[in-house]
Amino acid sequence: MSEPxxxxxxxxxxxxxxxxPIATRWIDNDHYGHVNNVAYYSYFDTAVNGWxxxxxxxxxxxxxxxxxxxxxxxxxxxxxxxxxxxEVGLAVERLGTSSITYRLGIFRxxxxxxxxxxxxxxxxxxxxxxRPVPVPEVIxxxxxxxxxx
Amino acid sequence: MSEPxxxxxxxxxxxxxxxxPIATRWIDNDHYGHVNNVAYYSYFDTAVNGWxxxxxxxxxxxxxxxxxxxxxxxxxxxxxxxxxxxEVGLAVERLGTSSITYRLGIFRxxxxxxxxxxxxxxxxxxxxxxRPVPVPEVIxxxxxxxxxx
Amino acid sequence: MSEPxxxxxxxxxxxxxxxxPIATRWIDNDHYGHVNNVAYYSYFDTAVNGWxxxxxxxxxxxxxxxxxxxxxxxxxxxxxxxxxxxEVGLAVERLGTSSITYRLGIFRxxxxxxxxxxxxxxxxxxxxxxRPVPVPEVIxxxxxxxxxx
Amino acid sequence: MSEPxxxxxxxxxxxxxxxxPIATRWIDNDHYGHVNNVAYYSYFDTAVNGWxxxxxxxxxxxxxxxxxxxxxxxxxxxxxxxxxxxEVGLAVERLGTSSITYRLGIFRxxxxxxxxxxxxxxxxxxxxxxRPVPVPEVIxxxxxxxxxx
Numbered sequence: 001m002s003e004p005x006x007x008x009x010x011x012x013x014x015x016x017x018x019x020x021p022i023a024t025r026w027i028d029n030d031h032y033g034h035v036n037n038v039a040y041y042s043y044f045d046t047a048v049n050g051w052x053x054x055x056x057x058x059x060x061x062x063x064x065x066x067x068x069x070x071x072x073x074x075x076x077x078x079x080x081x082x083x084x085x086x087e088v089g090l091a092v093e094r095l096g097t098s099s100i101t102y103r104l105g106i107f108r109x110x111x112x113x114x115x116x117x118x119x120x121x122x123x124x125x126x127x128x129x130x131r132p133v134p135v136p137e138v139i140x141x142x143x144x145x146x147x148x149x
Numbered sequence: 150m151s152e153p154x155x156x157x158x159x160x161x162x163x164x165x166x167x168x169x170p171i172a173t174r175w176i177d178n179d180h181y182g183h184v185n186n187v188a189y190y191s192y193f194d195t196a197v198n199g200w201x202x203x204x205x206x207x208x209x210x211x212x213x214x215x216x217x218x219x220x221x222x223x224x225x226x227x228x229x230x231x232x233x234x235x236e237v238g239l240a241v242e243r244l245g246t247s248s249i250t251y252r253l254g255i256f257r258x259x260x261x262x263x264x265x266x267x268x269x270x271x272x273x274x275x276x277x278x279x280r281p282v283p284v285p286e287v288i289x290x291x292x293x294x295x296x297x298x
Numbered sequence: 299m300s301e302p303x304x305x306x307x308x309x310x311x312x313x314x315x316x317x318x319p320i321a322t323r324w325i326d327n328d329h330y331g332h333v334n335n336v337a338y339y340s341y342f343d344t345a346v347n348g349w350x351x352x353x354x355x356x357x358x359x360x361x362x363x364x365x366x367x368x369x370x371x372x373x374x375x376x377x378x379x380x381x382x383x384x385e386v387g388l389a390v391e392r393l394g395t396s397s398i399t400y401r402l403g404i405f406r407x408x409x410x411x412x413x414x415x416x417x418x419x420x421x422x423x424x425x426x427x428x429r430p431v432p433v434p435e436v437i438x439x440x441x442x443x444x445x446x447x
Numbered sequence: 448m449s450e451p452x453x454x455x456x457x458x459x460x461x462x463x464x465x466x467x468p469i470a471t472r473w474i475d476n477d478h479y480g481h482v483n484n485v486a487y488y489s490y491f492d493t494a495v496n497g498w499x500x501x502x503x504x505x506x507x508x509x510x511x512x513x514x515x516x517x518x519x520x521x522x523x524x525x526x527x528x529x530x531x532x533x534e535v536g537l538a539v540e541r542l543g544t545s546s547i548t549y550r551l552g553i554f555r556x557x558x559x560x561x562x563x564x565x566x567x568x569x570x571x572x573x574x575x576x577x578r579p580v581p582v583p584e585v586i587x588x589x590x591x592x593x594x595x596x
Contacts, residue, residue, distance in 0.1 A: 025493040027336050031327040037218040038190040038325050046472040050530045069186040073222035083497050174344040176485050180476040187474050195323040199381050232348050335516040339485040367484040371520035
């Protein structure tokens with residue numbers, strides 16, 4: 001039986017230059033007793049934006065250009081459940097003129113293989129007009145550290 | 150400037166055999182005043198599971214085989230904001246032995262083009278062992294109606 | 299055994315001059331298969347703010363004074379579960395100089411008794427300074443219709 | 448101007464025998480750029496249930512008696528915003544035969560006064576019949592440590 005989604009192996013820790021802790025919440029669990037597929041995306045944008053705020057030292061929400069999310073995705077390899085403690089691995093797959101494509105891995109604390117693998121794409125736009133603009137310099141500098149060969 | 154995410158045109162209504170209404174919630178809006186990228190995924194699994202429950206006439210959560218979500222994805226074409234009224238278009242892209250791949254479109258009520266396009270993959274597993282099993286017959290029958298040429 | 303919380307009877311439909319439909323979402327269900335206690339509060343502010351937007355005909359978020367939530371509460375009488383269709387009853391218990399206290403009832407569609415009873419208090423503040431100001435006239439007018447004897 | 452909600456002073460740290468860390472998430476912020484009133488309740492049940500699981504050493508969800516939430520409430524004293532790091536103070540106000548009433552305080556890390564004060568009532572019921580039963584002994588023992596004079 002060849003399933004379309006899990007053909008790829010889960011990423012390992014070495015694939016991510018930076019990790020951010022995330023704590024599950026009681027409400028993340030769904031009817032089946034596991035973290036719902038939706039909650040993973042709240043881990044992704046918390047990890048990306050939290051890291052950007054820390055790494056740049058500025059409140060990115062007040063910059064003249066803000067990152068709009070234009071694409072996200074997730075593959076789920078093994079279930080999670082509250083009260084699991086998690087770590088989100090962050091890497092940059094592509095740093096374009098006005099967009100940044102992040103790769104993410106959700107790891108249960110202490111485990112070598114990711115429980116889930118994500119994709120998250122920001123396009124920078126002028127806050128008022130919502131027209132694409134170059135990635136702000138302060139963000140580009142920070143994000144270059146996440147670029148992997 | 151060629152952005153990686155929005156190269157494809159948003160899907161239109163004709164691409165979906167079934168539509169489900171979804172109402173936005175105040176809490177769906179984020180810091181920037183638009184529906185957060187995470188909330189779209191709550192629309193997806195509400196639409197898929199709500200439709201399955203209605204179309205099969207059974208509580209799918211009590212079947213011996215349940216659908217685990219193994220992959221999801223979303224491309225965002227234009228912003229949404231509470232109190233927008235939405236419609237979720239549903240189609241089946243691939244009906245496998247033990248998996249179903251859905252395509253979804255989020256439309257603002259009355260608009261011809263989708264504001265977002267989604268992907269949602271269920272793999273059916275035995276509830277207790279979590280081992281893959283064939284898609285339950287009652288679900289296969291219902292879902293065949295969503296298959297598009 | 300006298301429990302502290304449910305001594306009061308659930309409110310009935312006659313206690314509310316206005317009703318708003320709310321659809322449950324798959325993600326609202328928690329580990330025990332019922333709508334989580336947190337989700338009710340997303341019904342409350344969706345009902346209050348959605349009604350205010352419709353009844354005033356203005357986007358209340360763009361007014362010079364905005365409603366900050368200073369107190370909320372809920373008593374839970376009977377469980378709810380996706381895909382229940384709900385109706386939220388709205389009434390105003392107290393219309394003060396700068397605050398509005400709402401009473402809310404969550405009803406499963408077609409049922410006479412509320413499944414939950416809520417309380418929701420807005421204090422109006424100047425958007426920039428966050429200092430209390432009188433309830434905006436357009437909101438006061440609308441809300442007077444929700445006052446019950 | 449006497450507002451109904453904030454007449455009481457916010458609780459201080461000394462009122463709580465136990466503290467639990469909670470990290471805000473990007474999605475917790477709402478249209479106005481602050482943590483939405485709903486999100487506080489996800490902090491409450493995460494803190495209560497997380498503490499119960501740790502303090503008892505058992506998965507409380509698998510006990511023959513489970514805690515149903517029958518009442519919750521919150522007063523909001525000052526705004527919070529992602530990426531604030533928070534601490535939730537926990538105390539037991541009343542330990543009844545079959546119910547436990549918790550008092551909670553949400554503190555921004557390092558601040559002496561609570562940003563919000565909560566109330567959270569569990570009634571223990573037999574998992575299958577949902578009929579009230581005495582608080583399980585393992586939980587009663589743990590919770591006695593949270594009782595304040």
